[in-house]
Every structure is written in C-alpha cells, then in structure tokens.
C-alpha cells in the first residue's frame with residue numbers, strides 16, 4: 001500500500017510502499033477513503049510529542065470502511081462505514097476508564113501518534129476507537145468532523161449555554177468555520193470574530209448572526225455592548241486573540257479554548273471573581289461523541305469546507321494548512 005510517513009521529525013513527509021497491515025486481536029482494518037490534515041499533525045511532523053516511534057504515519061481524521069476484523073471484535077463487520085478520530089483507544093482498567101471517562105484514560109492511545117494513522121491507503125485501529133458514519137455523509141465531509149468537528153461540537157454541547165445565549169466563535173478557520181455552524185444549529189446567538197475582514201461574507205453564510213472584525217474594533221468591548229458572551233470558543237491558536245477577547249465575557253461566561261497556543265495565556269482575574277467567569281478547555285471526545293457529531297452534522301447539514309489532495313501531495317496539503325492557505329481543511333484522498 002501507499003503511505004505517507006514522517007521518517008525523521010523536522011523532515012518532509014516521505015511517500016513509501018508498505019505491507020497492508022493485518023489487524024491484531026481486538027483490532028479492525030480500515031480502507032481509508034479520506035483523511036483530514038489537522039494542526040496537531042505538527043506534533044508528529046515536528047517531533048513535539050514525547051515518545052513517538054518513528055517512522056510514523058500521521059492522521060487522526062480518518063473516514064473509511066472496515067475491510068478486515070481481528071479476533072474478538074464483535075461490534076464491527078466488513079463493509080461498515082467508520083471513522084477514527086484523535087482518541088485512538090483506551091485501557092478500560094485505569095481509574096478514569098472505570099468511571100467511564102475514556103477521553104482522560106491514563107493510557108489512552110492517540111491515532112497517528114501512538115500507532116500509524118490515516119495518511120495511507122489502509123490502517124488498523126483498536127475496535128473501541130471507531131465511530132459509525134451515517135450513510136448521508138460523504139467520506140471527504142466526514143473526515144474533518146472526526147477532529148475539528150467533534151472538538152467544536154462536543155465542547156459547545158457541554159458548555160453552560162442555552163438557546164438564545166450569546167456565543168462568540170473566535171477565529172474563522174478549520175475549527176471556527178464548523179463552530180459557527182454548530183453554534184447556529186444549537187440555537188445560540190452566534191458571533192463570528194476574525195482578524196480577517198474578508199471572512200465576513202463567509203461567516204454570515206455559515207450562519208453567524210454577527211461578525212466582528214477584530215482588526216478594526218475591540219471585540220471585547222463589542223461583546224460587552226451586546227450583553228457579554230456566555231461562551232467564547234477559542235479556535236485560533238493565538239494568545240493575543242484570546243487575551244483580546246476574554247474581556248467580552250458576561251456574567252457566568254466561559255472562555256472555552258480548544259486550540260492550543262504555543263505561549264501561556266494571561267487573563268484579568270477581577271471579572272472571573274466578580275462575574276463568576278472562567279477559563280477552560282475541552283478535549284475532543286470519545287468515538288461515541290464522534291458518532292453524535294457525525295449524526296448531528298448529517299441532521300443539520302453541517303458541512304466542512306475542504307480542499308482535497310492525493311497522498312503524493314501531502315507535503316503541499318500540510319503546508320497549505322499551516323499557512324492558512326486552504327479554505328478550510330486539507331483532506332487527503334488516497
């Protein structure tokens with residue numbers, strides 16, 4: 001099979017021929033139909049994640065079909081449409097798993113980091129890492145929903161906001177363009193915030209009720225004048241952007257960060273105390289959360305905007321993602 005691997009961290013991707021992997025007991029083999037490129041793939045490419053065994057095939061936004069089933073797997077059969085996201089499996093026995101909190105498993109696996117991921121024609125994954133893809137969803141559309149989608153959908157649905165509440169989505173990119181659609185579909189008064197004024201039309205197309213051009217106005221002041229945000233979803237990995245908008249929270253508001261900036265975040269504590277505000281984060285979710293994301297996306301027509309690339313074009317696709325040249329997700333189609 002053809003696969004794209006990181007042979008040495010910091011080096012360009014290498015397109016290689018490999019044997020098609022066989023599923024071990026408890027595993028499933030997936031024919032990859034599409035794999036999104038996520039900013040977190042930089043952990044593999046640049047060697048920023050401890051303990052990765054190289055060469056490693058990245059990719060944790062995988063949509064495909066079950067092609068072979070290992071021993072002891074009961075819930076999947078050949079031909080099932082499945083996705084594999086960031087959460088690549090769990091141990092079932094640690095304290096978190098015993099409480100059913102699989103996403104914080106102490107020995108959790110990450111797809112494309114702990115084992116080879118979806119930048120390839122085939123991959124194997126533990127049976128508990130798979131999510132079912134509804135028939136209505138195209139593989140290319142489903143792929144980005146398995147990380148960018150679940151992270152925005154699952155963080156918003158677990159946030160303390162109700163229909164009608166003011167919810168701001170900071171950043172209109174890979175995560176943000178989905179966040180706007182989910183916020184709208186959830187019934188929130190949705191504010192898109194971007195430093196690129198050219199994203200205004202698109203933000204309204206995606207369902208935003210308001211657009212704030214953070215290069216021209218003070219987004220915090222604007223949000224306060226609208227009553228203050230119940231949730232600000234931080235989707236752009238920029239401390240400057242997050243710090244400049246934190247002051248836009250209202251009473252009981254939460255700055256919910258799902259992107260990870262390289263630097264530490266600094267916020268004014270006074271309103272946190274005075275108005276019971278908070279700063280928090282959210283990990284993506286379990287495979288069943290992925291399935292909820294896919295089902296809701298099919299139900300409410302939440303669709304990622306993507307550009308597709310072949311495996312041979314992985315380097316260009318990755319660079320386009322890093323430089324923000326792609327609208328809005330690069331998806332590899334083997």
Ligand SMILES: [Zn+2]
Pocket residue numbers: 038039040041060086147148
């Ligand atoms: Zn990701």
Ligand SMILES: [Zn+2]
Pocket residue numbers: 090091092093094095096097098105106107108
């Ligand atoms: Zn565990």
